[in-house]
Amino acid sequence: MAEKFSDDVITAVMTINNALKEPGNNEKFELMLAGLMMRDDLNQREADDIKDFQQLFITLKEKDKIRPGKIKPLLKGLGDIGRQDLQRLLRDGPDGIVQGGYESKKPQTKKPQTAREVPVGPSTAPNPVMPPSEEIMGEDLSQCFFVVVEHVGRDWRFLGRQLNLRQFDFDQIVEQHPRNLREQVQTMLELWKDRYRTKATKASLVAALRKCRMNLAADMAEKTATTE
Structure with a gap:
């Protein structure tokens, strides 16, 4: 049976995922993916499909690039974007939060989006298709x-x-x-x-x-x- 990552690591991955979704971090995440491709941890197709840190974690795990106790690709990726605080969090678990001075932030609650007004046209005009609310x-x-x-x-x-x-x-x-x-x-x-x-x-x-x-x-x- 394959080894499972500890609960501390899973919790850290979710916390890092939230941190990297904060405004201004999109370019940094792209830089992280570029570094992983340069080190042959990912190929271009895989990088194009990855949208967040959780998905990156799953992809590297399925490729056997990371395993319990061996998470160097993720640590290097976080180092590429200067997030040593998140490195410590992933490497040391809860102790890393204290020692690294990292303070986890509550995820921002999504504000409901108001639907755009659609001009009233002839009766033959198609109804707009709105995504599920x-x-x-x-x-x-x-x-x-x-x-x-x-x-x-x-x-x-x-x-x-x-x-x-x-x-x-x-x-x-x-x-x-x-x-x-x-x-x-x-x-x-x-x-x-x-x-x-x-x-x-x-x-x-x-x-x-x-x-x-x-x-x-x-x-x-x-x-x-x-x-x-």
């Missing part, structure tokens, strides 16, 4: 899903049943991702979110995890931030 989709559980994928293994179907998914759903997921356990868990969670929308909350996911006796995953999920 957060009011319809409910909580953003991306960080919560990241933790669950890290901690839930081959028993993901058991969790899926607690989330009211069906055997037919599981069969389709396995058919889509026959050899990738992580993608199976991620797809199952996304299917649950798409199907139940506002009813698919962090609280209901944590409750389902506890019913499955997946208490470590439940504890970690409770610590994640959500936006509404």
